[in-house]
Amino acid sequence: MKYLGWAIALAAAGLTPTASGAQTPTEAAPQATPTPQSATPAAEAPATPTASADAIGSQANVPATAVPAPGPAPAITFAAPTPGVGIPNGDIGIQQQVTAVGQGAAAFHNGPLLIMCAGISLFVLLLLGYTMIKFRRSANPTPSRTSHNTLIEVLWTVIPVLILVAIAIPSIRLIRAQYSPPPADVTVKVIGNQWYWTYAYPDNGGFEIVSNILKEKKEVAAGVRFRTEADGPPLLAVDERLVIPAGKVVKFIVTSADVIHAFWIPAFWNKIDAVPGRLNETWVKVDRPGVYYGQCTELCGARHAYMPIVVEVVPEPTFNAWIASKGGTPKGAAPSTEAAVTTTAAPAPAAPPAPAAAVEQPALNQAVTRN
Numbered sequence: 001m002k003y004l005g006w007a008i009a010l011a012a013a014g015l016t017p018t019a020s021g022a023q024t025p026t027e028a029a030p031q032a033t034p035t036p037q038s039a040t041p042a043a044e045a046p047a048t049p050t051a052s053a054d055a056i057g058s059q060a061n062v063p064a065t066a067v068p069a070p071g072p073a074p075a076i077t078f079a080a081p082t083p084g085v086g087i088p089n090g091d092i093g094i095q096q097q098v099t100a101v102g103q104g105a106a107a108f109h110n111g112p113l114l115i116m117c118a119g120i121s122l123f124v125l126l127l128l129g130y131t132m133i134k135f136r137r138s139a140n141p142t143p144s145r146t147s148h149n150t151l152i153e154v155l156w157t158v159i160p161v162l163i164l165v166a167i168a169i170p171s172i173r174l175i176r177a178q179y180s181p182p183p184a185d186v187t188v189k190v191i192g193n194q195w196y197w198t199y200a201y202p203d204n205g206g207f208e209i210v211s212n213i214l215k216e217k218k219e220v221a222a223g224v225r226f227r228t229e230a231d232g233p234p235l236l237a238v239d240e241r242l243v244i245p246a247g248k249v250v251k252f253i254v255t256s257a258d259v260i261h262a263f264w265i266p267a268f269w270n271k272i273d274a275v276p277g278r279l280n281e282t283w284v285k286v287d288r289p290g291v292y293y294g295q296c297t298e299l300c301g302a303r304h305a306y307m308p309i310v311v312e313v314v315p316e317p318t319f320n321a322w323i324a325s326k327g328g329t330p331k332g333a334a335p336s337t338e339a340a341v342t343t344t345a346a347p348a349p350a351a352p353p354a355p356a357a358a359v360e361q362p363a364l365n366q367a368v369t370r371n
């Protein structure tokens, strides 16, 4: 019955759960106002979400019967995360990197740096042990008076210098790569707020989306959108994802509307402060479509732990369609009226297709929002 209620609500208002205010309450961000009719000018859109040209593998979570034809189709179905990629999975060490800078940095850390650290630690430990045993008091009743040894002093100065130079050269090369962005294909302005993120696409019509954490089912009232497994793990799932195209240089201009936050997606190897009144810049180029999770990493107040970041990397055609569905304009294109997009990432596991699951997951239909 609840399921039927959703279907009726969709048909009557042309709204998806998020658009109808199913939003994390209280401190939740001001949501972009949905435009019930014009935002989804797809009354003729196929009733089956998977009929989208961009559906590439994972199927939409809403069965065909959930959308009463010929009403407006639910707009966006996001991909589910891929275990082990872009998401913490309990492993120690650095997350699998999906950018060239990240891969270089992780390889440098996991290879030469760890080997050097372990070697130096072991050497110092052995030296200490040797000294403690060989020069113990009982074996040396008359202590040595040696105070200088030119050779050793030169060695313990020169060798650390060489080690530091060996670390500095690849490190500086990596820093230069990180802070010398190639010309951007897409620009996203990232704004930290207490305690949510907004993402604006200035080159694509300037629309802005608001991204709030998704609460657990038991924390929200009936009918309000809650987190599902397809959204991601607890405390990391959001209602609106930051969508970027695969294989393109994406520039992030990062700032804040209130206090200092930090924008961090571990799989991208980028962490940059969001400072009020200041524009910081970082960039990524991700070839692998998928869902990548991050968090605010600057203590920014009481709900600092509740402003996660979710980036979904999609093929460029899907990205352009998503832009259009948000009321934006794909770069270099005339304003589009396309809607009813299914954004999916290739390796994502299919979400449960059972109607019962759809009842439990009213949230997967993303609202079409526009400014």
Ligand SMILES: [Cu+2]
Pocket (backbone or CB within 6 Å): 192, 193, 260, 261, 262, 296, 297, 298, 299, 300, 304, 307
């Ligand atoms: Cu923050």
